[in-house]
Amino acid sequence: MKKIGILGGTFDPPHLGHLLIAEEVREKLDLEEVWFIPSFTPPHKEDLGTTPNDRMNMVKYAISNNPFFKLNTIEIERSGKSYTIDTIKRLKELHPDHDFYFIIGADMVEFLPNWFKIEELVNLVQFVGVKRAGSSLVTDWNVRSIKIPGIDISSTELRKRVKEKQQITYLTTDSVQAYIKENHLYEN
Template identity: 55%
Template sequence: MKKIGLLGGTFDPPHLGHLLVAEEVYHALDLDEVWFIPSNDPPHKDSTDTNTEDRLEMTRMAVQTNHHFDVNTIEIERSGTSFTFDTVSSLVNTYQDTEFYFIMGGDMVEYLPKWHRIEELLELVSFVGVQRKGFELECEYPIIKVEIPMFEVSSTLIRNRVQGGGSTRYLLPERVETYIKERGLYGKR
């Protein structure tokens, strides 16, 4: 049976923190692949100002040098609000000989009880909580905990840096950094 990690997000933009999380979980759980799933319209976040095509292209650029990473466009193709239940249900039906692991940051673990159709979702996928030294992942649901090296970066930090004219060097894959500059993304408004 194949083992696939799923890392969803707006990826606005995808950064080295996303890649680090995926790589650490890949090795810790001996996965076959990790699929990055850019969301169309996440239920837990405000909508993004960056168009879907740019976010998708940046995500593809971010993962292209790693042979066990891939981009899955299921949520973009489906359109509408991106509920994890709908995504995982579709993947489980399509890839029947595959075990899925949904990877999430420690900040999202506490929100699991509020997720759409969480009880049914727990029967379809294993949840992986990314843990940092010194922090506990507390949840009433079963979570596989994976500890990663500390690397404090977020898409918000990067957008703010770009808007303020600051450096994003060593926070983004070089191709993504170049794409952002060439397309004028996240610039001053």
């Protein structure tokens, strides 16, 4: 069985925290690849302000220097609201010889009881919670805990900085910064 990590999200925009999480989990669980899966429309967010194509392109640029990172567009192609259960079921149909590890932050672990069809989902995929200093991964669900170095970066903060014409250097990759600038993202 091929061991594949999955990092899903809006990636609006992708930042170094996403890359660090993916690499730390890949190394610690000896994963063969980590697939970045940008959502078309996440169920918990409304207006993103960027297109799915913009977010897909930014992920492509962000991960381009790591041969273990792959872009998977399954949710972009499906369009509509993206529920993890639908994505995992489809991935398992397409790749029956893969074991999937769904990577989530400690903040998302506490929200697992609210996930759509969580009782079924936990039987289909191994959740991996990334633990940072000061966070806890206390849950009744089967979540494998991985400790990572602390890095406090959020997409929300990056969007705010761009809007306020502040630098985002060292918070995301140079190629993502260039894409944001060339396409005038987050300026309004």
